[in-house]
Amino acid sequence: MALACIADTVVTLTDEAQLDTFMANYVEDVEHRQPLFVLSGGSNVLLPAQLNATVLQPQMRGINVTAQTDSYVDIEVMAGENWHDLVMHTVAQGWYGLENLALIPGLTGAAPVQNIGAYGVQLEDSLQYVRAYHLPTQTWHQLTAADCEFGYRDSLFKRHPNTWLISRVGFRLHTDATKVLASYGDVQTVAQSYAKQQGRKQPAPADVMHAIIDIRQQKLPDPKQLPNCGSFFQNPIIPQAQFTALQARYPAIVGYAMPEAKMKVAAGWLIEQASLKGGGIAPIITHQQQALVLTNHAPYQATQDDVAAAQRYIADVVYQNFTIQLSREPVWVNADGSIGYDEHEV
Incomplete structure (x- = not known):
């Protein structure tokens, strides 16, 4: 969102040791200990002007086949590892399951936090485990998908x-190139067009990925050109x-x-029907x-x-x-590094 922020201390971690x-x-x-604040790529946070905390940034790199x-x-x-680069890499290798999550900004380490999802797929669908350090007890843990207690964007x-x-x-x-999910929005039509260009009767995972990239680029502004953190509001879930x-x-x-x-309702549709497309409170x-x-x-003038x-x-x-x-989707960060998820807290 390009909100200017200065932290007291930043520690960049390139390995677990x-x-x-x-x-x-x-x-x-x-005597000098500050609160700890864990920050990944920063694409989904709303930062204060001054962050009175020690920022830990996991920057470990590597992709390894284990089985x-x-x-x-x-x-x-x-x-x-950059998330979108990872999706592109897996599809190029013939490893499928992440293609619907293409062009989501950020780094891989943050993906489980939000249980990122798009076009009918959530991270938990493919995740097997997470290796994570528990800061309060200074211990390493390997958590299964069940241990992560995933929910919708949670x-x-x-x-x-x-x-x-x-x-x-x-x-x-998986390695089955015929197993795709292309039922959301315009994905099926665009993916089918890609498949036809390649001489395929049905879309392959690569077709779905490229379709989603096209759709996202058409609908979502590039944060480098117009600062944003993607979908700002969660799709609300209401009784049938x-x-x-x-x-x-x-x-x-x-x-x-x-x-x-x-039922999960499209928040974008609600906002548009309320005549708020292109609206808000400047800037x-x-x-x-x-x-x-x-x-x-x-950019860098607007505040929280x-x-x-x-x-x-x-x-x-x-x-x-x-x-x-x-409800807001990006993470609200307070001046001491604590988090306020509920929109009523701001």
Whole structure:
């Protein structure tokens, strides 16, 4: 979001042994010890002007195959690997399962925190384990997917911020090129076009990946050109009965069935129908092509307060129209490095 921020101390970690050494010294230095703040690529955070904390940045690199059969391949990816580059690499190798998550910004180590998801796929679908350091007890752990307690855009790590530092992530990917998920939005049509160009009757994972890249580039502004942190609001999950009542009033409402008689509603559709596409409170406004994205038109001048004002305004208007409360997706960081996830905290 290009909010200017200065931290007191930044520690860049290029291997796990560095963390062991740093933490041993940190525990002993009681007099000068600051709160710890774990920061990955920074693409999904809203930072304060001054961060009075010691920032730990996992930058370990490497992708290793740990097991392989005719039907699947297991890989271990270090936390500092760029996520989109990883997706491109796996598809090029014939390892599939991550293609729907193409062009999501950030680094691999942060992906489990948010349980990133797009176009019908979530990270937990392929994740096997996470190796992470538990900061309070200074111990390493290998957590299974079940241990991570994944939910929609949620995880154990997100609910306990600055407690875990993820150093590597294990994935199981399949090798069946006919196994694709292309049912969301325009993906099927665009992927089919790619397949036809390659002489295929049905889309392959590479076709789906390139289709999603095209769609995202058309709908989402490049953060380097227009600062943003992608989808700003989560798609709200409401009871089926509430969705049915809204559908009677708004037949075009976009929703997806969820377990336990609930529906996931497209937050972008709600914002657009509330006439807020291109709206907000300057300099933070929604993008003209994608109402779900808040953009910063005053890079390194706008503040957290500006973002909070625009968020409140948009959420209030949507609630007045649909009686649905929107929740923020990016992480709000307080001056001491603590986290405020609930939009009402800002």
